[in-house]
Amino acid sequence: xxxxxxxxxxxxxxxxxxxxxxxxxxxxxxxxxxxxxxxxxxxxxxxxxxxxxxxxxxxxxxxxxxxxxxxxxxxxxxxxxxxxxxxxxxxxxxxxxxxxxxxxxxxxxxxxxx
Amino acid sequence: xxxxxxxxxxxxxxxxxxxxxxxxxxxxxxxxxxxxxxxxxxxxxxxxxxxxxxxxxxxxxxxxxxxxxxxxxxxxxxxxxxxxxxxxxxxxxxxxxxxxxxxxxxxxxxxxxxxx
Numbered sequence: 001x002x003x004x005x006x007x008x009x010x011x012x013x014x015x016x017x018x019x020x021x022x023x024x025x026x027x028x029x030x031x032x033x034x035x036x037x038x039x040x041x042x043x044x045x046x047x048x049x050x051x052x053x054x055x056x057x058x059x060x061x062x063x064x065x066x067x068x069x070x071x072x073x074x075x076x077x078x079x080x081x082x083x084x085x086x087x088x089x090x091x092x093x094x095x096x097x098x099x100x101x102x103x104x105x106x107x108x109x110x111x112x113x114x
Numbered sequence: 115x116x117x118x119x120x121x122x123x124x125x126x127x128x129x130x131x132x133x134x135x136x137x138x139x140x141x142x143x144x145x146x147x148x149x150x151x152x153x154x155x156x157x158x159x160x161x162x163x164x165x166x167x168x169x170x171x172x173x174x175x176x177x178x179x180x181x182x183x184x185x186x187x188x189x190x191x192x193x194x195x196x197x198x199x200x201x202x203x204x205x206x207x208x209x210x211x212x213x214x215x216x217x218x219x220x221x222x223x224x225x226x227x228x229x230x
Contacts, residue, residue, distance in 0.1 A: 043218070099146075099216050106158070
């Protein structure tokens with residue numbers, strides 16, 4: 001079945017550590033996205049990528065980094081520079097990143113900083 | 115700046131009844147798209163329905179319809195014949211079409227509870 005997978009489902013991090021969240025899609029989509037969701041709020045865009053080896057900062061990119069070495073994969077690293085990383089992280093993809101494309105989401109990763 | 119406003123933090127409806135979830139948006143662009151997503155307690159965002167700013171007819175997808183009033187800048191979601199499985203968070207989002215690349219702006223969501 002085609003879809004988007006994210007791992008792990010739950011992640012615990014000590015302060016000062018970097019952690020990497022995985023996102024894989026087998027939909028043959030060109031565009032991929034990372035969002036952050038805080039309690040009681042909507043989603044905010046962290047990074048997006050329209051093609052392999054290219055990505056752009058979203059609205060809240062500080063303290064995060066990404067790579068896009070393969071079409072299927074778009075991992076997100078939460079660095080120690082991110083001051084308040086505890087949140088729910090959602091990965092999405094769309095066919096081409098065009099304005100009318102539908103974004104499809106993965107099941108999310110819940111990150112907690114201890 | 116583009117903004118989505120969902121003023122209803124929570125809504126209650128009885129099974130089999132219809133419910134309307136409100137969404138207003140603010141943009142100076144003429145070309146844009148509006149999306150509704152459902153987020154159950156599991157966390158995954160599920161696409162429900164899409165309306166383009168130039169679409170003359172309101173979008174419909176099964177039990178979901180979008181009441182699009184362009185002059186009022188509103189894009190309300192109507193769910194007919196509510197089911198217990200409709201209990202979830204619902205998010206309205208807007209995409210901009212003049213950037214050549216989709217950027218979605220989300221509202222804060224409305225929690226819908228369907229009772230038996």
